[in-house]
Amino acid sequence: MNVSKKVAFYTLGCKLNFSETSTIARDFINEGFDRVDFSEKADMYVINTCSVTENADKRFKTIVKQAQKGNPDAFIAAVGCYAQLKPQELADVNGVDLVLGATEKFKITDYINDLSKNDFGEVHSCEIEEANFYVGSYSIGDRTRAFLKVQDGCDYKCTYCTIPLARGISRSDTLQNVLDNAVEISEKGIKEIVLTGVNIGDYGKGEYGNKKHEHTFLELIKELDEVKGIERLxxxxxxxxxxKNESIDFVANSNTFVPHFHIPLQSGSNDLLKLMKRRYLKELYIDRVHKIKEVMPHACIGVDVIVGFPGETDELFLETYHFLNELDISYLHVFTYSERDNTEAVEMAGVVDLNVRKKRSKMLRGLSVKKRRAFYESQLETTRTVLFEGENKQGYIHGFTENYVKVKTPWNPELVNTLHTIQLTEIDDDGLVRFNFVELKILN
Structure with missing residues (x-):
């Protein structure tokens, strides 16, 4: 391949997608490509798609147009979840040359010849049952933290979710490969690793291609805690x-794992949790939050919640709202339910009007602002450790404490990717926290 060729990437969706994009990008670099920003002119644009929500689907066409604006003659490829679920739909978008499904995306360079535009979008996708092997991934070079993929796929059958159709069965990286990747990341000077996957608590299933668990999630985090050079996990x-309680207790006493958990809830109504085919009821969720706060009172707890699921009456929505309002959590990720083809929920009665969904979503986002503010206020006057990001945002540098409080201070490039001990002092008008340095020395 021509060493002068340039490739750019755009990632939609989750941390897992970011880790896979980064791995695919390294394959291009190994083939002699130069990676450039998506806003720059490139010979090829790769879009890693998501299909969790309807909005992610709609954004695809906008991103294709953005690529065409950068270079009308560029070769455009689509990979990822949406590419697996609806490959022909993507291939029919004007300007798209190549669509690769779940098993093909990691072999994308094998499908690239001279980057000549195709008359029609070329599709290479598989039956999802064939997505039964594991490809390890991690992101590097995009951020001051790395996303390390440890697991893929899901065996759960939630009635609203297309992820099992897009990614296949639950399967795990080998423990040794996860540890090797963590060492590689640490050797590149990255201070924080975020473990990612579709269902990471299921880690160990499908390791070495076996259906049984070779290792458990607890064994995974215990081994990672011993990796040298990583400041935060x-x-x-x-x-x-x-x-499990054992994992929570381990994090509480860990050398490197931080007191931050993101735990999907989806609904505070047991009736809706049953309709969603979730594998717990709200009483278990309360127990998990109480356990975390018992051993880590300063822990940050984030929550995923879906509004507007079929059958969600005003009463059931308010049950969720009051449940979350009373729970000792720190912030919400709110998802407005959208109908997805080939799911059970799309056939369910009790469809919620779109305007009602939007209203409920707005209410929960308002609750999230309130919850985050209360959590930040609870952390004032405490001493924490901050890892600074690499971007100058309107004259400020931002960072996150170990328990995910976002802080800011005037821009100083010497602070990028460094850890410092700070004392949180006040919440600014924009909701970020100001602080005083306790120790100016970089923590190594």
């Missing part, structure tokens, strides 16, 4: 029924 989203 953060657990991304984990199902409440898979977050």
């Amino acid at each position: 953060r657990i991304s989203s984990i199902e409440p029924n898979l977050l």
Whole structure:
């Protein structure tokens, strides 16, 4: 391949997608491509798609137009979840040359020849049952933290979700490969690793291609805690029924795991949780929150919640609202339910009007602002450690404490990707926290 060729990437969706984009990008670099920003002129644009919500689908066409604006003659490829679920729909978008499904996306360079535009979008996708092997991934070079993929796919059958159709069965990276990747990340000077996957609490299933668990999630985090050179390890989203007391206790006493959990709830109504085919009821969720706060009172707890699911009456929505309002959590990720093809929920009665969905979503987002503010206020006058990001935002540098309080201070490039001990002092008008340095020395 021509060493002068430039490739750019755009990632929609979750941390898992970011880790996979970064891995695919390294394959291009190994083939002699130069990676450039998506806003720059490139010979090829790769869009890693998401299909969790309707909005992610709609954004695809906008991103294709953005690529065409950068270079009308560029070769455009689509990969990822939406590409697996609806490959022909993407291939029919004007300007798209190549669509690769779940098993093909990691072999994208094998499908690239001279980057000549195709008359029609070329599709290479598989039956999702064929997505039964594991490809390890991690992101590097995009941020001051790395997203390390440890697991893929899901065996749960939630009635609203297309992820099992897009990513296949639950399967895990080998423990040794996860540890090797963590070492590689640490050697590049990155201070924080975020563990990611579709259902990371299910880690160990499908390791070495076996259906049984070779290792458990607890064994995984214990081994990672021993990796030298990593200052912080953060657990991304984990199902409440898979977050065991032993794991919570281990994090509380860990060398590197931080007191931050993101735990999907989806509804505070047991009636709706049953309709969603979630594997727990709200009583278990309460127990998980209480356990975390018992051993880590300063822990940050984020919550995923869906509004407007079929059958969600005003009474059931208010049940969720009051449940969350009374729970000791720190912020919400609110998802407005959208109908997805080939799911059980799309056939359910009790469809909620779109305007009602939007109203409820706005109410919960308002509650999230209130919850985050209350959590930040509870952290004032405490001493924390901050890892600074790499971006100058209107003259300020931002960072996150170990328990996910976002702070800011005037821009100083010497602070990028460094850890400092600070004391949180006040909440600014924009909701970020100001602080005083306790120790100016970089923590190594």
